[in-house]
Amino acid sequence: MTEDNEYQKLQREIDKVKFHNRSLMTLIGVLNEDKMEKTTIYEATVLYDLSKKDLRELKTLIKNYDGNNFAFEQKALIINPVFTVDNLIFIIKSFVNTNMFVSEVNGILENYENK
Amino acid sequence: MRKVLISGVCASLIFSSFAATPALAAKEDANSAKVSIEKSGSEIAYSQEYIQELLNESSSQFDLVLPYKEGIIKVPEGYTTTLITNPDTNESFYRIGSQFQTFGLKKWAIVNGFRYGGKALSTVLDVVSDSTATYIRKNSGKIADAIDDASAMIHGEIYQALLSAGVPTFYARNIAWAIDAFLL
Numbered sequence: 001m002t003e004d005n006e007y008q009k010l011q012r013e014i015d016k017v018k019f020h021n022r023s024l025m026t027l028i029g030v031l032n033e034d035k036m037e038k039t040t041i042y043e044a045t046v047l048y049d050l051s052k053k054d055l056r057e058l059k060t061l062i063k064n065y066d067g068n069n070f071a072f073e074q075k076a077l078i079i080n081p082v083f084t085v086d087n088l089i090f091i092i093k094s095f096v097n098t099n100m101f102v103s104e105v106n107g108i109l110e111n112y113e114n115k
Numbered sequence: 116m117r118k119v120l121i122s123g124v125c126a127s128l129i130f131s132s133f134a135a136t137p138a139l140a141a142k143e144d145a146n147s148a149k150v151s152i153e154k155s156g157s158e159i160a161y162s163q164e165y166i167q168e169l170l171n172e173s174s175s176q177f178d179l180v181l182p183y184k185e186g187i188i189k190v191p192e193g194y195t196t197t198l199i200t201n202p203d204t205n206e207s208f209y210r211i212g213s214q215f216q217t218f219g220l221k222k223w224a225i226v227n228g229f230r231y232g233g234k235a236l237s238t239v240l241d242v243v244s245d246s247t248a249t250y251i252r253k254n255s256g257k258i259a260d261a262i263d264d265a266s267a268m269i270h271g272e273i274y275q276a277l278l279s280a281g282v283p284t285f286y287a288r289n290i291a292w293a294i295d296a297f298l299l
Contacts, residue, residue, distance in 0.1 A: 012195075016197075019295070019296070022270050022292065022295065023200075023202050023292065023296075024202075025288075026202050026203070026288050026289065026292040027202035027203075029284070029285065029288040029289075030202055030203050030285075030288075030289070033285050036284065036285075036288075037284055038284070039278070039284065044271075047270055047271035047274055047275075048271040049269075049271070082271070084266060086266070086275065086279070087271070087272070087275060090275045090278075090279075
């Protein structure tokens with residue numbers, strides 16, 4: 001019973017921290033409306049609650065992209081179930097918006113558009 | 116022997132009564148201190164009965180939103196309270212919600228609220244800035260469709276669905292925050 005309460009208390013605190021991060025991101029967006037027209041990877045990380053491990057593995061996946069979209073999507077889902085096709089495209093676009101892996105991501109996006 | 120025993124018992128009773136007096140006094144002091152703290156401390160901003168009455172009236176699956184007031188909030192059992200400040204307007208609110216959530220039902224209620232007008236729409240309109248509220252009023256159908264398309268009722272998914280539907284980033288960010296803060 002006590003452990004349950006402790007767990008619930010901890011869970012509420014974690015939720016609060018996550019919510020504060022999202023609120024902070026919204027505040028920055030409100031203050032810098034013009035500069036935050038496009039979603040950056042920093043914002044996407046907060047929005048989708050991504051871990052460092054998720055980002056590192058996604059980076060490796062992007063770097064090793066071989067043109068097989070199905071394999072790319074399946075491997076992404078294994079990294080994190082939140083990486084559904086739409087979210088994956090949204091997140092990799094946010095890499096481009098942050099000027100990261102531009103050539104690799106543009107290659108992936110072009111491949112998606114052509115298919 | 117009996118006399119010795121009786122006098123011993125009497126002595127111990129007398130001693131214990133004297134010994135108990137300071138403890139009792141201390142206890143009384145503690146009680147009076149507690150009472151004085153409650154009297155001198157913050158007043159009750161929202162009582163348990165008042166909140167329960169509002170929850171019964173609304174009979175909605177959404178959280179109850181109350182404007183910020185100085186004082187103590189007493190929520191009924193099974194409910195939690197969170198103080199939320201809108202970064203857009205800098206206004207603070209109390210969000211009182213059940214500890215148990217049903218996202219499927221909430222999604223349906225939010226989508227219909229935006230599409231046909233209702234509690235979900237009015238809650239969001241109450242907590243966003245005027246410019247965002249104007250945008251929502253003009254595009255409530257588009258927003259409802261976007262929320263309906265969100266694969267999960269979490270902040271990131273709603274935000275992304277709104278962007279995909281063509282909602283400008285500034286409004287999408289604010290609307291997703293308001294839904295996350297006050298409806299989920």
